[in-house]
Amino acid sequence: MPAKRRARAPVFAALGDETRLSLVAKLCGRRPYSISQLTQGSKLTRQAITKHLRVLESVGIVHSVRTGRESLFEFDPQPIEGVKQYLDFVSEQWDQALSRLKSFVED
Amino acid sequence: MPAKRRARAPVFAALGDETRLSLVAKLCGRRPYSISQLTQGSKLTRQAITKHLRVLESVGIVHSVRTGRESLFEFDPQPIEGVKQYLDFVSEQWDQALSRLKSFVED
DNA sequence: CTAATATGCAACCCGGAGGTTGCTTAATAT
DNA sequence: ATATTAAGCAACCTCCGGGTTGCATATTAG
Numbered sequence: 644m645p646a647k648r649r650a651r652a653p654v655f656a657a658l659g660d661e662t663r664l665s666l667v668a669k670l671c672g673r674r675p676y677s678i679s680q681l682t683q684g685s686k687l688t689r690q691a692i693t694k695h696l697r698v699l700e701s702v703g704i705v706h707s708v709r710t711g712r713e714s715l716f717e718f719d720p721q722p723i724e725g726v727k728q729y730l731d732f733v734s735e736q737w738d739q740a741l742s743r744l745k746s747f748v749e750d
Numbered sequence: 751m752p753a754k755r756r757a758r759a760p761v762f763a764a765l766g767d768e769t770r771l772s773l774v775a776k777l778c779g780r781r782p783y784s785i786s787q788l789t790q791g792s793k794l795t796r797q798a799i800t801k802h803l804r805v806l807e808s809v810g811i812v813h814s815v816r817t818g819r820e821s822l823f824e825f826d827p828q829p830i831e832g833v834k835q836y837l838d839f840v841s842e843q844w845d846q847a848l849s850r851l852k853s854f855v856e857d
Numbered sequence: 858c859t860a861a862t863a864t865g866c867a868a869c870c871c872g873g874a875g876g877t878t879g880c881t882t883a884a885t886a887t
Numbered sequence: 888a889t890a891t892t893a894a895g896c897a898a899c900c901t902c903c904g905g906g907t908t909g910c911a912t913a914t915t916a917g
Binding site for chain 1: 758759760761762763764765766767768771774775778779780781825827830831833834836837838840841843844846847851
């Protein structure tokens with residue numbers, strides 16, 4: 644279980660950036676976007692966006708396929724699901740702790 | 751909505767570290783821990799642990815109360831819940847995208 | 858064939874994150 | 888009264904993250 648926790652930190656870290664969060668928001672809603680498309684509207688450089696995409700890719704939130712002269716990025720849900728499980732675990736532990744406290748006070 | 755997303759990046763970032771994840775895991779399960787207690791078993795210095803706790807505190811995942819000569823840290827669930835909402839949003843968008851793709855293919 | 862477009866690669870900058878050590882101060886135990 | 892124990896503060900170090908610029912390369916448009 645702590646092994647799983649260890650594996651999740653990088654996913655959280657990858658989500659810990661505004662730019663990457665907005666990339667995820669775009670990619671989870673529609674099909675593949677090219678790097679240029681994802682750069683449109685951003686104040687950042689194409690290279691900066693590329694770096695962010697590689698970070699997301701490194702933890703499996705996204706994957707890329709090179710087609711012709713452009714590389715298309717697509718969302719991948721698994722890591723997000725994993726991380727949600729961890730958060731559910733935390734919430735559950737907390738609820739149980741509250742329950743224990745409550746029954747202790749009532750005695 | 752993008753304003754909310756902006757506010758969530760720091761929470762994800764705070765969770766994007768193994769040490770802090772394990773601190774959260776401890777704190778969400780039982781009541782207050784002092785800094786010394788949280789340092790027990792860790793290979794890190796008390797000061798390092800303190801810094802991590804301050805990071806968690808800065809995004810509201812945890813709060814501290816000074817009692818006597820020790821300061822006790824306690825878990826706070828709200829930021830985690832907020833972040834879960836964001837992840838649920840992402841999952842939902844993705845599911846909808848899949849649905850649209852499916853009905854497109856079926857036509 | 859040539860120009861334009863989409864990326865990749867590498868060097869470089871800067872600031873902050875994660876960690877340590879050393880010293881000080883406050884509270885409690887003896 | 889004194890020794891311990893719990894923390895806070897500050898300086899310092901190293902390394903990586905986020906960004907940029909510049910140049911090279913591969914596709915595709917005309």
